[in-house]
Amino acid sequence: MIMCAQKIAIATDSTAYLPPALLERYGIFVMPLNLVWGEEVLKDGVDIRPTDFYRRLETAKVMPTTSQPSAGEFVDFFRQVAEQAGTDTIVAAFISAALSGTVASAEAARGMLSDLHIEIEDSRSTSMGLGFQVIAAAEVTQNGGTVKEAVEAMRRVRYSLNVMFVVDTLEFLHRGGRIGGGKRFLGTALQIKPLLQLEDGRIEPLEQVRTKKKALARLLEIASERKGGARVPRAALVHANAPEDCQALMDEVNALLLPDDIFMTEVSPVIGTHTGPGTLGLGFYTA
Numbered sequence: 001m002i003m004c005a006q007k008i009a010i011a012t013d014s015t016a017y018l019p020p021a022l023l024e025r026y027g028i029f030v031m032p033l034n035l036v037w038g039e040e041v042l043k044d045g046v047d048i049r050p051t052d053f054y055r056r057l058e059t060a061k062v063m064p065t066t067s068q069p070s071a072g073e074f075v076d077f078f079r080q081v082a083e084q085a086g087t088d089t090i091v092a093a094f095i096s097a098a099l100s101g102t103v104a105s106a107e108a109a110r111g112m113l114s115d116l117h118i119e120i121e122d123s124r125s126t127s128m129g130l131g132f133q134v135i136a137a138a139e140v141t142q143n144g145g146t147v148k149e150a151v152e153a154m155r156r157v158r159y160s161l162n163v164m165f166v167v168d169t170l171e172f173l174h175r176g177g178r179i180g181g182g183k184r185f186l187g188t189a190l191q192i193k194p195l196l197q198l199e200d201g202r203i204e205p206l207e208q209v210r211t212k213k214k215a216l217a218r219l220l221e222i223a224s225e226r227k228g229g230a231r232v233p234r235a236a237l238v239h240a241n242a243p244e245d246c247q248a249l250m251d252e253v254n255a256l257l258l259p260d261d262i263f264m265t266e267v268s269p270v271i272g273t274h275t276g277p278g279t280l281g282l283g284f285y286t287a
Helices: 020-026 050-059 071-085 102-110 127-142 147-159 171-176 180-185 212-227 243-257 269-275
Strands: 009-013 028-031 034-037 040-043 065-067 089-094 117-122 161-166 195-199 202-207 234-239 261-266 280-285
Touching: 009 071, 009 127, 020 028, 020 127, 028 071, 028 127, 034 269, 050 269, 065 269, 071 089, 071 102, 089 102, 089 127, 089 147, 102 117, 117 147, 127 147, 127 161, 127 234, 127 261, 127 280, 147 161, 161 212, 171 269, 195 212, 202 212, 212 243, 212 280, 234 243, 243 261, 243 280
Parallel strands: 009 028, 009 089, 089 117, 234 261
Antiparallel strands: 034 040, 034 065, 161 195, 161 280, 195 202, 234 280
């Protein structure tokens, strides 16, 4: 008798902002984070999309803030995932616990769902740095892999991951308290174009650069150095209301890193709240 492979559902949160085609291809479930704008609570990527978000941000007198879903919302989410996927087994990765309380809420919900087997990973990242990990797990499970193999695939990506980005201003990161060691840039700081990175789950400074053009050129140099002679399975470019600049950067990254696969996507409204418009980012991992 041949045993069927265990059905495993894969889940993440909206800050991964995976392109819709990838969500559909891999059957990935997404928990939206919350954007709090005055009296409104908007579901990231559901109630508000990036284009509308940045248009509204231009004239907003009240700035938005963000919050993670509650444990109760996660209970409902995990139940819905299990029902729709037809399984009691879920592997999930979420935005870095150093940036959000999302992992803590998910873990609290898991404690209320003893009938489900839920593996939760702190991605130590966000945006496509999170997305890459989720795709890796989904590929494993689609090919009949186990929960352990899916988690191992996520960790392999995480340990070889590079996520760097250039913001137009540190104002948004400073205001949201997400700037980490980048605080040392403050002072003359709000006028520079800082090159930042995600390091051990936190936003940390890489270099202080005077113009955006120079910052992007340096980003490409560092990416090339970090790639070395390794293969790049996937790379991604992300942008906050800067599609043309992102496309130009994508062409350069494609020529420089020679990734097997490359994506371009937008920064989700929840992340855009902290980075501000004009942000450009690069994520890739090596094998």
